[in-house]
Amino acid sequence: MAPTSSFALPATVVALATSLCAVPTASMLLPRQDAVTPVPATEIAGFKPYTWFAAAANCNASLTIDWSCGEKCDANPGFQPVASGGDGVVTQFWYVGYDPTLDEIIVGHQGTDFNKILPIITDLLIKQVPLDSALFPGIQESVLVHQGFAGTQSRSAPGVVAAVEEALSTYPTRKVTVVGHSLGAVIALLDAVYLPLHLPSNVTVRYVGYASPRVGNQAFADYVEAQPVSFTRINNKEDPVPVLPPIDLFGYHHPSGEIHIRDDDVWVSCPGQDNPSVQCSAGAVTLLNWNASQHLGPYDGVMIGGC
Numbered sequence: 001m002a003p004t005s006s007f008a009l010p011a012t013v014v015a016l017a018t019s020l021c022a023v024p025t026a027s028m029l030l031p032r033q034d035a036v037t038p039v040p041a042t043e044i045a046g047f048k049p050y051t052w053f054a055a056a057a058n059c060n061a062s063l064t065i066d067w068s069c070g071e072k073c074d075a076n077p078g079f080q081p082v083a084s085g086g087d088g089v090v091t092q093f094w095y096v097g098y099d100p101t102l103d104e105i106i107v108g109h110q111g112t113d114f115n116k117i118l119p120i121i122t123d124l125l126i127k128q129v130p131l132d133s134a135l136f137p138g139i140q141e142s143v144l145v146h147q148g149f150a151g152t153q154s155r156s157a158p159g160v161v162a163a164v165e166e167a168l169s170t171y172p173t174r175k176v177t178v179v180g181h182s183l184g185a186v187i188a189l190l191d192a193v194y195l196p197l198h199l200p201s202n203v204t205v206r207y208v209g210y211a212s213p214r215v216g217n218q219a220f221a222d223y224v225e226a227q228p229v230s231f232t233r234i235n236n237k238e239d240p241v242p243v244l245p246p247i248d249l250f251g252y253h254h255p256s257g258e259i260h261i262r263d264d265d266v267w268v269s270c271p272g273q274d275n276p277s278v279q280c281s282a283g284a285v286t287l288l289n290w291n292a293s294q295h296l297g298p299y300d301g302v303m304i305g306g307c
Contacts, residue, residue, distance in 0.1 A: 036279045039259055039267040044300055047234065049076055049102060050208040051302045054179040057093060057108030059307035061085055064095035064108070069307055079106070082170065083163035086110065091155040092187060096163035098171040104206075105167045107160060107195075109188045111181030111210075113305055114241065114292040120148055120183060121213050121244050128217055128251070135194055143223045145190070145216035146245070146252070152183065153190040160191060161198050168203065177206040181304045182241060182295065185209030185233065192229050206230040207257075210304060211295050213244045214252035221273055224255040231257040235281045236297055238263075240290040242281040247274065260284070261299070 052075035059069035061084035067073045081097040082105075093110035112120070128144035135157055164176060176195060180188035192207035199205075205228075212233050224231060235242045235258060245252045258270040260280045270280035277283045296305040 036260075036268045036270055036275065036277050039269055044267050047208065047232075048300055048302065049099070050177065050179050051210065051299045051304065052076055053079075053099075053106050053108050054111065054181045054184065054208070054210055055302060055304045056307075057095065057110045057180060057184055058305065059093065060088065061093050061095065063307070064093070067097075072307065076101075080171075082167045083159070085159045085163075086156060092152060092184060094156050094160055094187075096160060096167055098167055098173065102175075102177070103173050104175040104177050105164055105171070105173060107164060107176065107178040107188070107191060109156070109178070109180035109184035109191070111184035111304060113182070114239075114295040117182045117213065117241055117295075118244075121146075121241070126245055126250060131190075135197075137197060139223070140219070142219045143216065145220055146186075146214075149183075149186045149190065149215055153187045153194070156187065157191070157194055161195060164195060164199065168199070174200075174203050175206070176203060177208060179208050179210075180212075181210040182212070185212035186215050189215055189224070189231075189233075192231065193224060193227055196227065196229060204228075204230075207232065209233045210297075210299060211235060211239055211241050212254075213241050214247075214254050216253070217251050218253045221253040221255040231255055232259060233257050234259045234261070234299060236261045236299060237294045238285050238289055238291040239281070239294045240285050240292060241295055243285045267300075 052072055056069050056072040063069040065081050065084040067079055067081050078100050079097050084095040086093040095108050097106055099106055127147050129147045130141050131139050132154055178188040178191045188209050192205055196205050254274050256273050260268050260270050262279055268279050274282040297303040
């Protein structure tokens, strides 16, 4: 598929092309991984509530606090909000609440469309920095993440953990799932590592992210995988965002956990970090084969974006 986008401005297209040109072919760059396998239909269906929760996170905090955001909220009608925050400008919108059907605390983080996420990925804050030891106590200095991403997550972290603690004290569950799309998936990933450091040890944390760019270096990817957290990142077809920032140019790596939606709408599990198979993002997206309009979905029929 030739490059197409309803969002991309010329400057962002140039930035993307420059980044993709700098990346060798997947077979040259990445080690071979285990075989790609189809995702069962029951498992795909199980992700849909989280997809809607990620979509709802794009809505203003004034709408998620009383769960009045229209279709995106109506898809999970029993959800009971606990707190919401952010201004959608300096701090991404977020919300925390309890879903009785899933029996989980849900943390949702606002995402972005392609034209907004690309400048964040490629700007001067692309350099890697250590995580704040006050938020991530005990983390090694070799673990580095995108400077802009780290700053974004740090602004909402105190409010989020306080809201999760309140929810855990109010509702009869020990399970927390953090969701988000695009930039929201980045914040959610960092939260999924951050929260267990501040919550009781009997609380389990799960991450479900959509269309996330790479967040940190190899040490970060390995650190993520070493945590007692379930990580799933879902990518759609030739969306270019999941292959940025490039591996060889800036040393960014994804942790394992990719599920990729192929062009025929079959969902496949892609084992390992940045699986180079053409059925997975690292192998499917190239300079001549990317489509920014697929960044928002659909994910099993759900479009993520706007509110």
